[in-house]
Amino acid sequence: MSVYQKNELEEEETSRTLSLIVDNQPGTLARVIGLFSGRGYNIESLNVTEIDKIRNLSRISLVTRGTSMTIEQIKSQLLRIVPVHIVRDLTLEGPFIKSELALVKLVVKGANRVEALRIAETFRARTLDVTLSSFVFELTGKPSKLDAFIDLMRSLGDTEVSRTGVSAISRGDKTETKLLDQI
């Protein structure tokens, strides 16, 4: 441990889901990612898309890991970025939903094809593409559910995976509309 680090018993690192409202303009994502790499923070998952065409805003859903002091630091640092307007700590602020979408290609022949379809049905995955030697499944849900599904598919044949990363939103009637109106 560096002598310039805190010597207190380091509190355990936990996973946190942050939700950011940012200007949809070139460089904003680079600023956010640059902050994480430049200051040595972790990004476990990142997802970004425009959510408001009129106000030109995007939402970034971001999963990171750290002690509570590190997370507070990350949130304060994020708010220093000029095009970042809102930083929500969903994990801290209350119940929230996180969901992810995965596209899973399975290359499979013979008896395993039936097994693959059966598992897909159990997981409520949609079959988007079929050939005599392959499937493409689409599955949404919690990251852990996606992990389990992908693990099963891997045991059946060659798989290729594309995942969106976690997208998150708070539960209940709390919205950011008021805050957004001030932007």
Next chain:
Amino acid sequence: MTLNYMTGAEAVIQALVDNKVEVIFGYPGGAVLPLYDALFENKKIKHILVRHEQAAVHAAEGYARSTGKVGCVLVTSGPGATNAITGLTDALMDSVPVICLSGQVPTHLIGTDAFQEADTTGISRPCTKHNYLVKNADKLCETIHKSFEIASSGRPGPVLIDLPKDIQLTNVKYIKKPPKIKKHNHYYSNVDEDLINRVAKLLLQAERPIIYAGGGVVNSGPKASKLLTELVNLLDCPVTLTLMGLGCVPNTNKNFLGMLGMHGTYEANLAMHNCDFMLNVGARFDDRVTGRLNAFAPNSKKVHIDVDKSSINKVVSVDYGIVGDCKEILSLLVQEVKKLHNQKVLNSKTKWWSQINKWKERDSLGFKQIGNNIKPQQAIKSLYEKTIDFDTYITTEVGQHQMWAAQYFGFSKPNHWMTSGGLGTMGYGLPSSVGVQIAHPKSLVIDVSGEASFLMNMQELSTIVQYKLPIKIFILNNEWMGMVRQWQELNHGSRYSESYTSSLPDFVKLAESFGITGLRVDNIHNLEATIDEMINTNGPVIADIRVEKEENCFPMIPSGAAHNEMILSSDDNVKDTSNEGLALV
């Protein structure tokens, strides 16, 4: 709103005028020719032609720090912009408001590896507070007005605006600066009556309080310094300042313990170590200040006032963090302390002061001037004594001379001390002095320099001569990169790897080759006469002060050590630096 058509370049210059820019430091090149054309015969903005773009930014920093205004820089694309990066990083680390306009290849050539193209916004992203690439001429004016707001509000910092050449040539509608620009919603403050009341009570009830203040007080304006001094006097509380904060409490104030930190005074560091209550005003618990963190002021309650929320609890956990502008918070604190003062008796600090006075008796800044060789400490001390009646501005480079200047020169006012604290940029002082002298043409501006640092930006002598700036360059010449040599002596068994500056120029002849005065002194008996001659010479002077070659800068907290483990001289039993300490910078 008045609308007016002009070229993009003219609009940029008009926007600078609108933002009260009087001086711009720059260097022309292909991608900024339209801007330079717009500057030609412009009566409102004076352009100072530097000799290197890094120097342009440092000059703008010197200008900004000595005036409280925003410094302005104009550089060309590619190498012009990349040369400015060190200056921008310096401004970011020391929170100096700077606007840097950089030229860029025309928008249709961006991304083609065109001549003198660089991804300037990409390169400067982590070393500016914010930056813009203006691709749409309609956004030009708005962007510049916003940039000034960003650079100067909250925690100040550098903003870069990248201007493609075609945008500079396009006709645009000029849009005046709106009377009020909406602040970004993260400039917030958590100040409330209850918090101020609690902190004021803690201040009054503390038995061993200390106030530790930094550059944030200087940045907040002269009023903040006055309020801080008032608070110190009200409480009869010891106060120590960081390198960046020097001057915000007058050096002559009886409660001032000197600078703290790695080369701070014994009394300041021990008072920090033993305090039971610490009020940090506008400082950021930098590693030069704290020493080993697990032994930093171990038994104290801590309150931190900072305009930047991310500074609070970044490296040191505090009991109360107050986010907001120093002068506003200090003003509330002073009021509250006065109010409480009438109701309650202030906790007696007699015991605390007698303890501090005992530490003072160690005379940690004492040195012995024996023989004919000039001690660098004596050189600074004499410089201070000789200039005490002038309105003196000091800039420095980085290294031993910088620390000696901080220790032995007294600052009675804020904004009179310009040094590279956060980034530690050798070569900062000379160009910075250019900016200071431009802003204060009648004042005495001295660049306290080391011979190695001086060589890093000495091309600026040419700028100094061109604009007839009467800057005094006071070189403490020991022929070594002194601080590097000192660390090699202390940490690396005196193996002086590459720290000797051989092939030095004859500084007197160098001065003469630029048509300015060169002085040299190597005997203590002639030191004062030389300083007098330097001050009394009209015009710039290089004074080559040949000092004791292997003098070390003390007192010192060795790397990886705590405040109470400082060494006062080479004679102290110096413990070997810990392995962790060796890894530190």
